[in-house]
Amino acid sequence: MRIPEPILILTDDDLLAERWKALAPAVIRAREVEALDTWHKAGHRLVVTDLSRPRIGSKTLWTEAAWLRNAGGLAILAASSRPDDDEGLAALKAGACGYCHSHAPIDTLRQALEVIESGELWVGRALLSRLLRLVDTRLPRAGLADWATPLTEREREVAHHAAIGESNPGIADALGITERTVKAHLKAVFEKLQVADRLQLALRVHGVR
Amino acid sequence: MRIPEPILILTDDDLLAERWKALAPAVIRAREVEALDTWHKAGHRLVVTDLSRPRIGSKTLWTEAAWLRNAGGLAILAASSRPDDDEGLAALKAGACGYCHSHAPIDTLRQALEVIESGELWVGRALLSRLLRLVDTRLPRAGLADWATPLTEREREVAHHAAIGESNPGIADALGITERTVKAHLKAVFEKLQVADRLQLALRVHGVR
DNA sequence: ACGCACCCTGTCCTTGTGGACAATAGCGGA
C-alpha cells in the first residue's frame, strides 16, 4: 500500500466514504467544503472529493469560495457518480488535478491519486480519447517548431536541453561533449534566435509571448 | 518494485536502454521495430520505445509496418528525447498508450507504465494542459494560482518579472527597490517553490514541465 | 510587550554564464 501522504475525503455519502477509506493508511473524512481550508493550512495536499454530494444547492463545487481559495495549492481528485465529459473539463479547468468515476475500482482510484500526488494530471481513458478527437478535428496549429528552423541539428539539441533548465555542464554531460562546445553552440543559438540568454531562449522554445 | 509484467525496451540508444533497465525486474531490450511482432506473439503487452532512435530514415516510428500490426494489441509508452505536442498527439493517435520525455525520472516512467498497464492512457501534464486549453481556450489560471499561492504579494511581483526574463537590476528598477531586495525576494521564491534558479521558476510559472 | 511575518538593505563570496579572442578537423558544393 503506497500513498503515505494523508488524504482528505470530501463527501457526505457515507457508503462512498467507507469505500474510499481503503485508499491509504491515513484518511480523513469531511463533509463540508470548508475543510479544504484547514487541510491546506495543515500542509496537506491530497484530496478526493465527490462532485455530486457535498450538496450546495444548484451550484457546482468549484464555484465555492473554499475551493477557489485552495484549488491552486491542493491536488484534488474529483470523482463523479455520473461522469460526463463536460463536467470533467469544467473540473479540470477549475483546478482539479484528476477526474474519474466515484465508484471506480479502488485500485484505479489509488493509482489516480499516486499520479496527481506526483504532480501530474489524471484523466480517464474515455475523456482523454474525446479530448484527442476534439483537438484532432480542428488543429491548424503549426509553427511550433518555428524556433528550430534556423538551427542546425546539434544546435537544436543543445537549445532544447538549455530550454528545459539544464546547466551547461549538464548538457555537456548529456551530449558527451565539452562544456566549451555547449557554450559555442548556445552562442550560435542566441545569435540566430536573437535572444540574450537561455531564459529568453526557454520562453521562445516554449512559446511564451 | 512493481510491474511484474515483462517490458520490451525498443531503442538503439545504449544509455537510454541502460536507464530503462531499472523500470522493472523483467526487461527485454531490442533495437529493431520488428521486435514488436515477436513480443506480441509471445503474449506480452508492455513496450517502452524511444521515438527518436530506432532510426528509420525520415519516417516516423508509427508508419512502420511492425508498429501498425501490433499497436492495437500492445500497450506502448512512446518516449521522446525532445517532446513536442504535435508529436505526442500523433503518437497517441497512432495507437500509443502514453507519451513522455525519454529522460524523465525513472519513477515517473514507472508510474506511466503502471497506468497504461492498467488499461488507461498516460499524457504528461504539459501536453494535457495544452489539450485542455485547446478544447476550451479560456483555461484561466489552473497553473497560475498553483505557483502563486504560497508566495506573498511582493514575491509574486518579483517572481513574475523574473519569469519573463528580466534581470535583477531590471526588476529592481521596475519595482523601485534595490537589487539586493530583489535577490532576497527571489531567494524566498526559490525556496517556497522548490526551484533552483530563475529558469526553473519561469518554466513553473508558464506551466512547462 | 512580545513574537511573527513581511519588506527592505548591506557586504562578502562562489559559481555559472556569456563574450572575445583564438584553433583544428570533416564534409559538401562551386
Place this chain on the structure above:
DNA sequence: TCCGCTATTGTCCACAAGGACAGGGTGCGT
C-alpha cells in the same frame, strides 16, 4: 582545390546570479 558550414575545444575575462552571513523597519495578533 578552395571555400564555407559544421562540430569541436582552448584560454581569458567581465558580469550576473545565488548563497551566506548580516541586519532595520513596519504592522498585526496574542
